[in-house]
Amino acid sequence: MRTLIDIPEDDLKLLNQVAKKLSISRAEFVRRSVATALAPHRRKMNHAAFGAWSGFPEDGLAYQERMRAEW
16 A cells, blocks of 8 residues: 655655665665564564453364354
8 A cells, every 4th residue: 555654854865775775665665664663563462362262161172163063
């Protein structure tokens, strides 16, 4: 998806230099930078799902089999 952002002129110059040095486009550099910045947040969100079933009174496999038996 395309988006429009304002980047200070000094940062844009450095961004261009680093992207050129890495032999990638400026857009690719920005995509990688955003992915790197968001990675810890993704891990936190994924981690929050672990143990979500622990308070459920039924075993996960038993629940699955019971639900499929209804088909």
